[in-house]
Amino acid sequence: MIRRLFTGLVLAAAAQLPALAQLTNSGTDKFAQLETTLPSPNVYRTASGAPGPQYWQQRADYAIKVTLDDEKQAIRGSETITYTNLSPDTLPYLWVQLDQNIMDKNSMTTSTQVSSIQNDKFSFQALDHLIRNDFDGGFKIESVTGADGKKLPYVINYTMMRVDLPRPLRPKQKVSFNISWHYNINDQLKYNQRSGYEFFPDDKNYLYEIAQFYPRMAVYSDNQGWQHKQFLGNGEFTLPFGDYRVSITAPADHVVGATGTLQNAAQVLTATQLKRLEQAKNAKKPVLIVTQEEATRNESSRAKGSKTWTYAAKNVRDFAWASSRKFIWDAMQIKQSGKPVLCMSYYPKEGNPLWGQYSTEVVAHTIKTYSKYTIPYEYPVAISVHGPVGGMEYPMICFNGGRPEKDGTYSAQRKYGMISVIIHEVGHNFFPMIINSDERQWSWMDEGLNTFCQYLTEQEWQRDYPSQRGEPKNIVEYMRTDKSLQTPIMTNSESVLQFGPNAYAKPATALNILRETVMGRELFDHAFKTYAQRWAYKHPTPADFFRTMEDASAVDLDWFWRGWFYTVDRSDLALESVKYYNVNTKNPAVESARAQKQQAAEPLTLSQQRNARDIKSTLLDEKPELKDFYNSYDPLAVSEADKAEYFSYLKTLTPQQQQRLSDNLNFYELSFRNVGGLVMPIVLQITYDDGSQEIQNIPAEIWRKNNEHVTKVIATQKPVISFLLDPYLQTADTDLSNNAFPRQPAPSRFELFEQQGFGNNSRQSQNPMQKAKQQGTNTPK
Template sequence: MRQFLLVVACLLTVTGYAQDIQNNPASNHGNKFEQLGTILPTPNEYRTASGAPGPKYWQQRCDYVIRCTLDENGQKLTGSETLNYFNNSPDVLTYIWLQLDENEHSNKDNANYQDQNVMPAMMTDRTLAKMEDQNGPDNGFGHKIRSITDISGKALPYTINKTMMRVDLLTPLKPGQRFQFKIDWSYKIPDRVTLGGRGGYELFPEDGNSLYTITQWYPRVCVYSDFQGWQNHQFTGRGEFALTFGNFDVQMTVPADHIVGSTGECQNYAQVLTPAQLARYQKATNAKEPVEIVTLEEATAAEKNKSTKTKTWHFKADNVRDFAWTSSRKYIWDGMPQLVNGKKIMCMSFYGKEAYGLYRKFSTRAVAHTIKTYSAFTIPYPYPVAQSVEAANGMEYPMICFNYGRTEKDGTYSEATKNGMLGVVIHEVGHNFFPMIVNSDERQWTWMDEGLNTFVQYLTEELWDNKFPSKRGPAWTIVDYMKLPKSQLEPIMTNSENIVQFGPNAYAKPATGLNILRETIMGRNLFDFAFKEYARRWAFKHPTPADLFRTMEDASGEDLDWFWRGWFYGINPVDISLDSVKVATAEVNGMIPPAKSVTRKIDAPMVPEFDDLSKIRNREDRKIAFYTDEDTGARDFYWRYARGQEPYDSTKTFTVEQAPGVEALTPDAKQQFAGKYFYELDFSNKGGMVMPIIIEWTFSDGTRQIDRIPAQIWRHNENTASKVFVKNKAVTGIRLDPFRETADIDESNNVWNQMPAPTRFKAFAQKTGAARGQSTGSNPMQQAQKK
C-alpha cells in the first residue's frame, strides 16, 4: 500500500509542479493571489508544511573506496571501486541504480536523445565527424564494466540502459541493512575540447602535454528518495546530477611529474611533493596572500621533461556527494587560508602558464572571498579545502571546480576576460553550497542548483567590487528574455531537458526573482533570515521546490504564494503602465450643504419572504414550545406588527430632515489641508505578472520622493488599480520603477511628465457618526405613536 501511495504522491508532485492551476481563469481576481495548496505536494511525515524535514525524514548513504590508474599514453582510466550502500529508507530494495555518465560519449550507450538539425551553410571537419559518429561503428567510449561482484566475490547480474546501470541484488536489501559490492571498470578518456562534456583531457600541441579533468568518472549510485524513488533519468549532458552523500577514500596513480588537485584532503603530500614544495605548502597554510606551492618555473620545466614513472596520490573526503580530480604536469599551484567561523579553510588554485597572469593574481583570492561571502548568506563552509582549476571550462564538484580565463601570450588580458574569469570562479566555487551541500535534484529542477547559486554569486560579485558588471541578478538584466514571444518561453518550474532558453530560464530568471524578493518585496532582513534558514534546514539533505517555497514563507511571515505562482510557475512578464494622472486641491471654505427633506414609506414588517420547511415542521411539532408563546412578556410592537395585529399601510409616507454628515472645518483642520496636492494615479497590469508599484515623484523644487505600494494592491483586480496620494508640494513628473527593480519590460509607459490642471474639491470636517446599533430605519413604532 505504501508503494502505491508513494507512486501517487510522485505523480501528483510531477504533474502539480508543471501546472499553474487557476481557480477562476475568467475572473479578474482570485487567481494570481490564490494559495499554492492545489499545486504543491501534500505535506507528510518526511516533509512538513513549514518546509522543514519531517520527523521521519530519511536519505540513503553510500561510501566509496576507489583505486584508479591514469594511462597518459593510452588516454585511458582504469578503476576498481568498493561501494558500501546503506538502506536508510523504510522500503525493501531489490536492485540499485547507478549512473554511467561517461556513456554520454559512447555512440552506442548514450541517452540517444537527439536534437533537430538542418543542412548548414558550411560544415567543419569536426561537425562531420560527430554526424558520422552518431550512426557509425562503436567508437569505444563509455564505461566498460569488467565485473560486478558482492563482497564475497559472487557475480551480480546487471543491466546497462544507456547512461544508467541497474545492479540486481541476490538478496533483498531490507530497511536498516547495508550492502557492499565491487565494480571493476575502465574507459577511454575523451578529448574534452573536441567531443565536449565535462570530463576528459585537453591537449596542448605546442608542448605535447595534457590537462585532465576527471569528473563523473566512476559508476555513481543514484538517489533513492521519499518523493521520487530512484532518480534514474537519463543523462543527456544538460540536467546534471542527483547524488547520495557518503565518505570517499580514493587513490589515483598518475605520471610522477603530475600535480593532482582533488576533492578532499591529501593524505600523503610528504610522499608525492618535493621537500621544497611541501615546505611551501606548509607556509601557504598560514599566509596572508597566495603562496606558490608549485612555481611557474617548476611547471614550465616539467612540461619539457616528461617522467616515465608514476606516483600514487591518496585523498579522503567525508560527507560529500561526489568526487572529482585533476592531473597535469602543467600546473602551477598556489594557496592561502580563509577563516570561516574560526575554522581555517585552505583555498587553492591550479593553472597552466597560459592562465598565469590572471589566476596568480585573482583565482585563490576569489575562492577565499566566495567561501567567506557564501558562508555569511547561508551556512558556514563545512569542508577543509576549496579549489579552483583553470581548464577552459566551467563545472563544479565538492571542494573543487573547473573554470576558464587565459591571457594573451604576452600576459595581458581584456576586461571582459578578467570579469568573466572572476564570475565563473565565484559561480563554480559557490556551487559547493548549491547543490553540493544543499543537495537538490539538478536532473529535475536545474534552477534549484543554478538559479539559487547564481543569486548568491550576484551577492558575492557585488561585495567583490561595487563596480562589478554582474550580468545575472539585477532585475533590468532579465528584461530582454521576458520580452520574448511566449512560444519561446517556459516556466522556471520546467524539467531541464525541456528548456529552450536554458541560461535565462535556469540561471538568470530565478536569480532575478530572488533578488526582487530580497530588495523589493521582503526586504533584506526578512529575506536573509529566511534564506539562511532554508540552507540550515536542508544542508546535507535533498530539498524540493516546495521545501524552499514553504521555508521562505515560514521563516519570514510573508505570504509569497503570489510571487512563486507568477515568477516560477508562469511566463507572464512585468509591465505596469501609468495610464492617467488626476490632480486636485482642497476648497476649505465651502458652504455646508443644507439639510434635505426626504419622503419615505413606512417599513413593512420584517418577516421571512418564504415559509421554509423547518418553520413549518417546528409549528407542527407539538413537542416544540416557542419562547414568545410561553412568556408573553417577550412580545412587543413588532411581534404584533409581524402578525398584522398592528396596522401596516403600504401607501403611507412621512417626511424626515436629513442633515449633512459634515460640518465646517476648524482653523486647525483648514491648516491641515492648506498647501496639499492630491494625485490620483490609474495603473494597468499589461504584462500579467503582479508586482509592487514603485513610484518616484519629482517636485517643482527639484526634489524627489519614492513611494512603494505592495503587490497586494492588485488582489481584488489583477488588471487595473487606482491610488490617491497626498503631497505637500506640486509634482512636475512621475516615474514608475525608477531603479529598474521589477523587470518591467516596457519603460515607455512608466513616465508622466505633463501634469493636468488641478481640479478643486470641497473639504469639510467629519461629524461624529451614530453609535453602532443606534435605531435606524423608518421606525414604524414611532410613526404609530404619532396617531
C-alpha cells in the same frame, strides 16, 4: 505637467473610488495560494518547509582505485560501494548512474539531438556531433560482484545500471558490491563535456580534468523513489552523501589535485613542496607550492613509473580530480567560523598572469562571502583548476576557464569573466554540493540560487562589479522574447528552451527582486539563511524552498512563486493616466484666488489670438450703451454674502474637518495597468514642483482584487510635476515607455555607417592592455 481636472470638486475617500469596485477580473487569480500545486506536507517534509520528524536519506560510501593512462588518454578503475538503506522501504535492486555513457556512440543524447540544414549550410561541429563515430567514451563495465566476489546480475539502460541484489536490502541494512570498468577520455576542445583533457601541442603535454569517472549511486528519496531519469546533458547530477577514499595512480611527474585531503603527502610531494604547504597555512597571500619555473621545467620531463595519490573526503556527494605535469600550484589558508580552509589553485603557465594573481584570492573570497549568506563552509579545502573551457563544479574542487592572450594581456571582459566563473563554480560547493537539491529535475535550484549568491559575492569583490546576471535590468531582454520561446522556471532541466536565462539568470533575478523590493534585505537574508541551515547535507525540493522562505519571513509569496516560477508572464506595469483634484474648501477667498490663478494660466486659443489681431473693435466697443450688469459682473469677486455663507458652513464642521479644509492638499488619481501579466510591487517616484522627490513602494497585493487594472489616490502637501514607475530599474519592467507621466521618450542611440562593404574586412580589435604595450605606456594594474 500633470493635467488638472475637475478643480473644485469635493474628493471622495479613496476606499469609495469606483475603480475599486472591480473585485474580479477574467483569467487565473494570480494571488491564488499554491496549496493545490505543491505536494502535501507529511512526516518527511513539513508545511513550514523544514525536514519532518521522520526525514531520511540514503548513504553511499566509496573506496576507489583509478589509474590514468597518459599515453592512451584512458581511465581504468575499480571501486567498492557500501550502500546503507536508511529508508523505510525494502529494496530488491539498486540503480547506479553511468553518466560517462553520454559519450557512448549510441547514447540517447546523440540519438535525440535535433538539428536542421538551414540555407544549405551545416557546420563541421554539428556534423561531428551528428556522426561521432571516431570516438567512443562510454563506460566499459568489466565486472559487477558482491562482497563475496560472486558476480551480480546487472542491466545497463543508457546512463543507468540496475544491480540486482542476491537478497532484498531491508531498512537499516547495508550492502557492499564491487565494480570494475575502463573508458577513453574525451578531448574537451573537440567533445566539450564536463570533464576530459586538453592537449598542448607546443610542449606535447596533457592536462586532465576528471569527473563522472566512476559508476555512482543514484538517489532514492521519500518524494520520488529512485531518481533514475536519463542523463541527457543539461540535467546534472543527483547524488547521495557518503565518505570517499580514492587512490589515483598517475605518471610520477604529474601533480594531482582532488576532492578531500591528501593522505600520503610525504610519499608524493618533495620536502620543498611540503615546506611551502606548511607556509601557506599562515600566509596572507597565496604561496606557490609549485612555481611557474618548476612547472615549465617539468613540462619537458617524461618520468618513468608512476605515483599514487590518495585522497579522503567525508560527507560529500561526489569526487573529482585533476592531473598534469604542467600544473603551477598555489595555496592560502583562511579561517571560516574558526575552522581552517585551504584555498588552492592548479593551472598551467598559459593561465598566467591572470590565474596567479586572482584565482586563489577569488576562491577565498567566495568561501567567506557565501558562508555569510548561507552556512559556514565546513570542508577542509577549496580548489580552482584551470582548463580550456567553461566551468564545472564538484565538492571542494572545480574546473574553470578564462585564459589570457599568448602575450599575457587580456581584456576586461576576460578578467571579469574568469573571476565570475571561479566565484560561480566555487559557490556550487554550497548549492548543490551541501544544500543538495535534485539537479537532474530542477537545474534552477542549484544554478539559480548559486548565480544569485554569485552576484552578491561579485559586488563584495569590487564596487560596481560588472555582473552579467542578478540585476533586474539584465533579464529584460530575455523576458521580452516571444513567450513561445520561453519555458517557466519550474520546467524539467531537459525541457528548458533557453537554459542560461531560464536556469541561471531569471531565478537569480527573482531572488534579487525579492531581497531588494518585495521582502527587504533583513527578512530575505534571514529566510534564505534559514533555508540553507535547514537543508544543509540534505535533499531539498522546490516546495521546501518556497515554504521556508515564507515560513521564516511571514511574507505571503505564493503570488511571486506563481508568477515568476510557474509562468512566462513578464513584468510590465503601465501608468495610464493621472487626474488632479483639489478639495473644495468653500472659503470664497481661497476658491476665488485659485480660480483666478487657473484662469490666468489658461492659454488663449488660436482663434482668440487671431481675433485679438484681426478684430480692431467690437460692436460693444462702439456702442457702450449696449452693456448691462453682466458686462461688469466679476463672478470671482468675493461678496459679504459669500463670506457669511462660508462662516455658517464652518459652524457645521468639527475642528478636525475644518483642519482638513485648510490643509490645502493636492490629490492625484493614478490609473495603473498590468500589461505584462506579472503582478509586481508598484515602485513610484514622485517629483514635486520644488524639485524634491519621494519614493513610494506599494506592495504587489494592490493587485489582489483586480490583477489587470487598479486606481489609487495619493495626497501630497506639494504640487506634483511628474510620476515615474520603477525609477531604479528594480522590477525588470520590460517596457519603460509607459512608466512616466507625463510621458518621456526613452533615450537610445544609433550609429551611422556606409552601406557599401559594411561588416567586411573587419579585424579583431586589440584589448586595451595590448594597445598600451604597443604605445609604450605602462600596462594598467
